[in-house]
Amino acid sequence: MDIVRIQMARTLRAIAAIGTALSGLVVACAASAATAAETSGCVTCHLDEAMLVKNLSGATAKKSAMQSGAG
Amino acid sequence: MAPLEPQAKVLLSRDFLSTTHGALACESCHGGNPASLDKATAHAGFDPAPSINNPRKACGDCHAEIVATAKDSLHGSLSTFPRVLANRASKDRWGQVEEARANHCAACHTSCGGCHVSRPRFAQKGFIQGHVFQKRSDPINQCTACHGSRVGSEFYGERGQGDVHAAKVTMDCVACHPAKEMHAAAPRDLPGRYRLDELARCTDCHKDLQYGSVRDHAIHIGKVQCQVCHSQTYVNCYGCHVGKDAEGTAFFQNRREVEALKIGLNHDAKSPGAGYRYMLVRHVPSYPEMFDFYGKDLFTSFGAVPTWKRASPHNIQRRTWQAATCNNCHGNRALFLASADLLDFEKQANRNVVVPDGKVPKPVKKTQALSIDTSRVRTGMVVDARWLHENLGKGNVVVVDARDRAAYDKGHIDGAISLDPLTSGFRTGGDAERPFVLVDHAEVAGILGRAGLAADDHIVVYDRSGLTAIALLAVLEWAGGTHVSYLDGGIEGWHEAGFHASTVPSSRGTRAFKGTVQPRFVVDSGTLATLLGKPNVVVIDARAIHRILGETRHVKASRAGAIPGSINLPLGALLMDNGALKSPAELLWMLRTRGITPDRTVVTTCDTGLAAADAFFLLRYLGFQDVRVHDEAWVNWSKTR
Numbered sequence: 082m083d084i085v086r087i088q089m090a091r092t093l094r095a096i097a098a099i100g101t102a103l104s105g106l107v108v109a110c111a112a113s114a115a116t117a118a119e120t121s122g123c124v125t126c127h128l129d130e131a132m133l134v135k136n137l138s139g140a141t142a143k144k145s146a147m148q149s150g151a152g
Numbered sequence: 153m154a155p156l157e158p159q160a161k162v163l164l165s166r167d168f169l170s171t172t173h174g175a176l177a178c179e180s181c182h183g184g185n186p187a188s189l190d191k192a193t194a195h196a197g198f199d200p201a202p203s204i205n206n207p208r209k210a211c212g213d214c215h216a217e218i219v220a221t222a223k224d225s226l227h228g229s230l231s232t233f234p235r236v237l238a239n240r241a242s243k244d245r246w247g248q249v250e251e252a253r254a255n256h257c258a259a260c261h262t263s264c265g266g267c268h269v270s271r272p273r274f275a276q277k278g279f280i281q282g283h284v285f286q287k288r289s290d291p292i293n294q295c296t297a298c299h300g301s302r303v304g305s306e307f308y309g310e311r312g313q314g315d316v317h318a319a320k321v322t323m324d325c326v327a328c329h330p331a332k333e334m335h336a337a338a339p340r341d342l343p344g345r346y347r348l349d350e351l352a353r354c355t356d357c358h359k360d361l362q363y364g365s366v367r368d369h370a371i372h373i374g375k376v377q378c379q380v381c382h383s384q385t386y387v388n389c390y391g392c393h394v395g396k397d398a399e400g401t402a403f404f405q406n407r408r409e410v411e412a413l414k415i416g417l418n419h420d421a422k423s424p425g426a427g428y429r430y431m432l433v434r435h436v437p438s439y440p441e442m443f444d445f446y447g448k449d450l451f452t453s454f455g456a457v458p459t460w461k462r463a464s465p466h467n468i469q470r471r472t473w474q475a476a477t478c479n480n481c482h483g484n485r486a487l488f489l490a491s492a493d494l495l496d497f498e499k500q501a502n503r504n505v506v507v508p509d510g511k512v513p514k515p516v517k518k519t520q521a522l523s524i525d526t527s528r529v530r531t532g533m534v535v536d537a538r539w540l541h542e543n544l545g546k547g548n549v550v551v552v553d554a555r556d557r558a559a560y561d562k563g564h565i566d567g568a569i570s571l572d573p574l575t576s577g578f579r580t581g582g583d584a585e586r587p588f589v590l591v592d593h594a595e596v597a598g599i600l601g602r603a604g605l606a607a608d609d610h611i612v613v614y615d616r617s618g619l620t621a622i623a624l625l626a627v628l629e630w631a632g633g634t635h636v637s638y639l640d641g642g643i644e645g646w647h648e649a650g651f652h653a654s655t656v657p658s659s660r661g662t663r664a665f666k667g668t669v670q671p672r673f674v675v676d677s678g679t680l681a682t683l684l685g686k687p688n689v690v691v692i693d694a695r696a697i698h699r700i701l702g703e704t705r706h707v708k709a710s711r712a713g714a715i716p717g718s719i720n721l722p723l724g725a726l727l728m729d730n731g732a733l734k735s736p737a738e739l740l741w742m743l744r745t746r747g748i749t750p751d752r753t754v755v756t757t758c759d760t761g762l763a764a765a766d767a768f769f770l771l772r773y774l775g776f777q778d779v780r781v782h783d784e785a786w787v788n789w790s791k792t793r
Contacts, residue, residue: 121186122194123178124164133159136191144155144276145403147395 156278165282203264224337248447255402295325306467309722312384346423377431381475386465392437395445411729416489419504434463455500483515528775537649554621563653573624588760593669604660607667614639618731626765632667642731691718694763706759710790723763757782
């Protein structure tokens, strides 16, 4: 039920923006979004540790080397 | 807390997908293009921190009431900083002050995500539990990731004994600081965080103490802040220097930290529930040139705000040294903030905080004296900077610098040799079958001999924090050194005493160490198991409280936990932040409150044998007759038991 509530909240915002004429389409989009995280390209990569290691091998910390002492 | 590896910061767990938040499309919070598997295209328009950049959109649809106030909470807005800075700043240079504030002070603020799903931005981010949202903030990865150096270290016993609320009743941060406080909107222009009505107070739980059975509560309540009697020493910071490096990345440098406890006059009795006269005060690292990178003479009214500010150290104990007997506090001028404690530029700022001689409570005439026997203290095991300065180069005194080589090369006590116990081969490596244990005596004696040390030298060891120097002293005692001493306060104490450092390296050539090994100083896990439960044996676990609670574990330990029947006494209880020691009387009294007395057999343990070795040496210094190190420590114990 929580999922439905969250999606409905987002859906209602969209409905207000595009008008009642398109509300049926928006509800349909929301229904498909309930499984979107699982099927999206984001998750494909972010569940694959080996791929992340490969893609982030050059990543460096943004903290300055001059930083010292406690925060 | 070590930063996460880059991939670990953004690695989802499959568990997340079955949670409420996991059912949402990623792009509904973060934007980006989920249809693309190309990194750059997929991240076009991506927002890594939506709850910071747009909390209403990211969280407000479902958590509207919380977001409405939380976005203006102290964590979200740091709203007291502009007020404090404005009070100190020159009005016509506010733009430069504000630029510095935004680059440095504001880097600490956090929002929904930094408390409920990731490590905060200040702690270099990264998912906790693979992006599974946590209703209750994680005290290690979230709260103390930012509030670490003071609150976290104090609470979990990385400095001092730790906090009784953590150790005895396993309370975490949220137990005292619930959502009601965390999500409360801070009124605009709030003069300080203690003015927030929703702030946690001791009396929220400890009600009506003045009517209870504790006589001293009835006497002191209303006059003295609770922490004055119930806190341990805490760290005071000096000189926060800020700027940007060659890449334009903002940084700060905290130049000096001093562990101490000071009582000041309450200059802000208007704060809710703070009508008392005396309170603990902590030095904050402000100074007039703090923002000079952005402009000169920005703080023309520096004296408008104290630099010794009300403190609420998170290291509460029921019994403390200053409250052990009336005259540990009454008449103890050193405990109360004096003009002499102030730097030249902050006299005006703290005029209402300094306790004049006439306001230091007078000694109590009839009071029960503490009976502490210090006659067994082995005073020769600790020397101070003045003694060492007078004895440098005399007799058989040899000075050893136990810091790493880079620190030694930057400046060391003249004539000191470099011997870093962490890299010298005294212990097996982390990947050994029995990791981190002492190698055999012949090998240790060989290392010491090649460093130019002999067993009958008077070997004085120092470092910066005490941790490695004292561990080396324990090795020296085990290996047969007959006269070894710790330099109280280490290199900082040396500088504080006004003595100079040298950059000229020293060496002594190879000698034969010729020590007689002292096997009675070390016990293995099998022997320790036979000692557990014996009435005259105390096993002291010198690790921080979060290890004992099982909230963290050493990377080489098989599991989290502690040896059954051991008493947790974090090393910080024996050794102060800068490697300085409290008086033997105070240490012996503190140990006695925990049932640890010199007549008992004491076995010290920790994760890898290092802190246990420190505790071993310090207990021997205090006159304990039978002290032994559990050298295999938790890393090995946890593998087999």
